[in-house]
Amino acid sequence: MNWKKTFAVVRREYVEKIRTKAFWIATLVIPILFLAFIGFQIVLARRSGGERKLAVVDVGGHLFVPLSSELASEEAEQIKKGNPRRAHWVLENRAVQGDLAQTKEALRKELLAKKINAYLILDPPQLKKDQAEFYSTTVSDMVSMSQLERALNRLRTRETIAARGMPPDLAAELDKRIDLKAFKVTAQGTAEEKGAGIIAALIFFFLMYSTFFMYGYQVMRGVIEEKSNRIVEVIIASVRPTELMLGKIIGIGLVGLTQYATWALIATNLSLPGVVSAMASSDLGVPHVPLSMIGFFILYFLLGYFLYASIYTAIAAPFNTDQEAQQLALIPMFMILAGIMVYPAIMNNPSGAIAVVFSLLPFTAPLTMFLRTALSEVPAWQILASIVLLVATIFGMAWFAGRIYRIGILMYGKRPTIPEIVRWIRYSPGKTAQPESAQAT
Numbered sequence: 001m002n003w004k005k006t007f008a009v010v011r012r013e014y015v016e017k018i019r020t021k022a023f024w025i026a027t028l029v030i031p032i033l034f035l036a037f038i039g040f041q042i043v044l045a046r047r048s049g050g051e052r053k054l055a056v057v058d059v060g061g062h063l064f065v066p067l068s069s070e071l072a073s074e075e076a077e078q079i080k081k082g083n084p085r086r087a088h089w090v091l092e093n094r095a096v097q098g099d100l101a102q103t104k105e106a107l108r109k110e111l112l113a114k115k116i117n118a119y120l121i122l123d124p125p126q127l128k129k130d131q132a133e134f135y136s137t138t139v140s141d142m143v144s145m146s147q148l149e150r151a152l153n154r155l156r157t158r159e160t161i162a163a164r165g166m167p168p169d170l171a172a173e174l175d176k177r178i179d180l181k182a183f184k185v186t187a188q189g190t191a192e193e194k195g196a197g198i199i200a201a202l203i204f205f206f207l208m209y210s211t212f213f214m215y216g217y218q219v220m221r222g223v224i225e226e227k228s229n230r231i232v233e234v235i236i237a238s239v240r241p242t243e244l245m246l247g248k249i250i251g252i253g254l255v256g257l258t259q260y261a262t263w264a265l266i267a268t269n270l271s272l273p274g275v276v277s278a279m280a281s282s283d284l285g286v287p288h289v290p291l292s293m294i295g296f297f298i299l300y301f302l303l304g305y306f307l308y309a310s311i312y313t314a315i316a317a318p319f320n321t322d323q324e325a326q327q328l329a330l331i332p333m334f335m336i337l338a339g340i341m342v343y344p345a346i347m348n349n350p351s352g353a354i355a356v357v358f359s360l361l362p363f364t365a366p367l368t369m370f371l372r373t374a375l376s377e378v379p380a381w382q383i384l385a386s387i388v389l390l391v392a393t394i395f396g397m398a399w400f401a402g403r404i405y406r407i408g409i410l411m412y413g414k415r416p417t418i419p420e421i422v423r424w425i426r427y428s429p430g431k432t433a434q435p436e437s438a439q440a441t
Contacts, residue, residue, distance in 0.1 A: 009247025055119040070151040201374035216308040223316035249309040304366025314401035339367030350376040362393035
């Protein structure tokens with residue numbers, strides 16, 4: 001292995017990629033789109049409530065006024081907390097016209113004519129069964145419906161207390177809830193965890209997941225493109241196939257790290273202060289990203305990238321077009337998705353059997369072990385075991401990819417069969433017969 005030539009390939013791959021307009025457009029546009037998405041969500045959240053006209057049929061005649069007061073009180077409390085996301089209910093008291101069935105039919109016509117947004121039936125026989133009827137053209141607005149449900153439940157509690165001859169202010173006392181403060185215990189000490197740290201871990205987690213796809217696929221595309229353009233024939237004249245393969249993998253990996261560093265710089269100087277301020281005023285708290293999380297992210301990103309880049313290289317080498325390699329490209333895709341599929345189980349129990357097994361399996365370890373280290377204290381032996389297994393698998397996959405790459409990179413024409421690829425792997429110059437060429441030059 002001539003490392004000087006390998007680093008020359010690394011430099012070529014790196015410079016070639018970062019000089020393109022597409023790289024810098026993607027690097028600068030993605031954060032802008034991400035910030036625009038967050039801003040759009042905030043605007044939608046603040047305007048998702050709006051005014052809702054609700055017709056209330058209070059058959060018993062004693063719930064309309066307290067229900068209006070209860071909803072107004074809750075809305076004022078939410079606004080005071082800086083959370084004006086709830087619906088603003090405008091209640092209209094409707095008397096029973098004829099019988100209850102006729103009243104419902106009249107209200108149904110008003111609803112379909114869009115004169116009201118919904119109507120609520122408070123019928124004493126139904127209330128005794130702890131039920132109330134809500135009618136609307138859509139029942140997907142669970143937040144607004146839960147507002148009504150909570151208000152009705154508080155009214156029921158007050159009525160029950162009054163009926164039992166207890167003090168009226170007992171209802172307010174019973175309505176109070178305990179705020180459970182969560183503290184994360186580590187070897188360094190104890191710190192309150194409000195949720196922002198978990199969100200930061202998940203952002204890193206899904207960023208790593210998307211990167212394995214994006215840059216692994218870039219490696220595959222690069223191999224196929226050079227092969228189809230016959231550029232590789234010129235390069236191989238001065239560089240061994242293994243040196244070329246390793247240089248391409250390292251070079252594209254450095255491009256990924258450059259993109260991450262640029263995003264981090266943009267976030268630190270532009271977007272992060274605003275995000276911190278917004279989260280500080282919310283229940284999530286200020287995001288705390290410890291250096292250990294960043295360290296484990298870089299470590300498992302690099303290990304995972306080299307693993308999947310080797311797999312994508314081995315897939316690309318025998319084929320001449322993207323279409324031919326597409327089916328086999330599903331193999332690493334499902335390996336990466338396996339780490340995503342178990343993340344809910346890891347979130348619920350980072351030290352459980354599922355979390356431990358998938359964080360030790362080399363093909364899922366980059367994602368799952370990183371998430372475990374971000375959520376809890378992982379035993380050192382498990383981290384060390386995952387790293388050792390990953391490094392061993394990377395060397396194995398690199399050897400496997402190199403055996404295919406050295407022959408497949410110069411093969412053109414028909415698609416090779418599995419037995420032919422096996423012969424490529426077993427081929428040793430001077431020891432075994434040279435594989436039959438699939439060339440059609």
